[in-house]
Amino acid sequence: MAAILFQSPNPYRNLNTRAYKTKVSRNENLAKLQAGYLFPEIARRRAAHMLKYPDAQVISLGIGDTTEPIPEVITSAMSKRSYALSTVDGYSGYGAEQGAKQLRAAIASTYYADLGIEEDDIFVSDGAKSDISRLQVLFGSNVTMAVQDPSYPAYVDSSVILGQTGQFQKDVEKYGNIEYMRCTPENGFFPDLSTVRRTDIIFFCSPNNPTGYAASREQLTRIVQFAKENGSIIVYDSAYAMYVSDDSPRSIFEIPGAKEVALEVSSFSKYAGFTGVRLGWTAIPKDLLYSDGFPLAKDFNRIVCTCFNGASNIAQAGGLACVSAEGIKAKTHHTFGSTFLAGSWDVFSEILEKTHVVTTPGSGFGPGGEGFVRVSAFGHRENVLEACRRFKQLYK
């Protein structure tokens, strides 16, 4: 008999080859995935390190997690909504799958004023990661896709899971059938579109995770033009838009014509420290059409109604407070930015061992990340400064 096929023995160590097995075949797309999803793997290594050095002052600049308390104007709105659920007048059951009308309207007017995005173009979600996956379910297995390289791993992994890709090719560290748009210091972290193959879908995140680079208006105009020429759809991830401090666009819809070729995924996670509260949205213009003229938003609406039951009403109350005048004034300002240092998993381990700082190996974001580690600058200011001191000590 063949040995059982999985390698990680714990917590499944008691299984043996004589165990009962169903006759259901494992989804072959899942088998294509390499190692664990990046961030749980880092959390695992961090936990192991803390076991090994229980007294070390570990600083976590790995996962780009928010650290600062949420302004009270927002938490008190959530607190009140919670309490109200104990009253006859304040109780409510199922909400609209697409989100509360008032919140959809507020998102449209706050983030898309004069950009032609309307209340019913907004789909409120439990966060960008969930919506990326719902978008992949929408597109199905017969589309081709392009990603910035390096990029947030959920784009590629969800594409693999949905069966859009070929096998992982170890020699080039890429999945077959995905177009990796290389973003390097040499091209200013914006891809050379003249070398990019046409795909159905283009994932594009700006400011980019992990490089931190925000594309300029001229660059975004080029990518919209590129999509239009190719008949592609851009999935624009603007989760970090609030960190734009120059005149770079905060929404793809600032670019003329973008509504015919792009949709936008965004999130309250970094706007308001909502990584644990869970709230985001996707904006899909009515002008975005499939090749047969069918509006993409109509199918996404069907996905949302069938596969989702709306974001928590308490989180939505918090979202509404975020975009109120008071909420915008009180907004938590998290530091953002990520620094790329040379190295990858080996350097990750060296940094962790010698400085007790958790980073993220660049290779986790795609082959273009090899040779870098990402140091998230989310974190308490004093921790970021302390980490810098330790790096200087290590690499002096």
Add this chain to the structure above:
Amino acid sequence: MAAILFQSPNPYRNLNTRAYKTKVSRNENLAKLQAGYLFPEIARRRAAHMLKYPDAQVISLGIGDTTEPIPEVITSAMSKRSYALSTVDGYSGYGAEQGAKQLRAAIASTYYADLGIEEDDIFVSDGAKSDISRLQVLFGSNVTMAVQDPSYPAYVDSSVILGQTGQFQKDVEKYGNIEYMRCTPENGFFPDLSTVRRTDIIFFCSPNNPTGYAASREQLTRIVQFAKENGSIIVYDSAYAMYVSDDSPRSIFEIPGAKEVALEVSSFSKYAGFTGVRLGWTAIPKDLLYSDGFPLAKDFNRIVCTCFNGASNIAQAGGLACVSAEGIKAKTHHTFGSTFLAGSWDVFSEILEKTHVVTTPGSGFGPGGEGFVRVSAFGHRENVLEACRRFKQLYK
């Protein structure tokens, strides 16, 4: 030129055949879906009726929505968690994708004591509907599935979306490649398994939505045996388990051997009126293996980590209060049950027009529902009684 293909003109009425179209093909699985998802369609008809009769006392017994306030021991836990997010000590960012360790442990010990389901077998979710869809992503497009007929429409619709089915066959009102297990008054709403074709996946909901029937221990033993002989996987939906008042099992894992062939999806929606708060879980035993011996739970863990970022931390605080000794004592008791009356969409319309009571046409739950309407008994007690009076008046 062909006319544009979609039929519902609003809100897309300004589009025309000369509009720019991308070159991306619409996902053909979405095109297979019939009409809208059931419940939004009912909400639409209800709204239209209220416009037509603005002064009518409409009673909604259509969507099975909760109506009673949540006990304060639960909402105050959520309220406190919300406020704490404004403090340095109480703030937390990303939680574990699988849910907070403490809540996973509490769910395991509250609902699965002595059933061999452990803390790490529990995946906390934002509700059963989302998890059904994530399970379909897990299974992929190459599995076959069976459903009770009638049943909750999300099973079939998500199966269609993932590409597991053929086209909808209008003559029999069924999708190709799905095994419909007929549940009728004649067979006591439990399928005759001797006529059921082998499938990879069997969706089974008990107490069942919409029939209200709870399968007995002997019947569940038979279906576990059936799955074992066929090497099938049962997706057991126990969202209504709290309404079991006799000795019918509340979990599939009460049946010996079920852990080798079944997983269980459940929810706080009806336990605690959390339809708007959004919290549920899926329990996947370590003994549940694919044909190659790979544990299903390991792949589901990967799906959860890639496609989801955990349930709202505030909702999870509420869940923890639900399963505390105080929370269990204070539990809201919603009326449950659904009555099947003869008729379908036409009778739905007649009832709505003549009594202003919103029901659900049985055909929305599958061809086996034709000839029935579902009258949800979720609702304020006085409303349910008033609806009964109106029915008696209409059908006297």
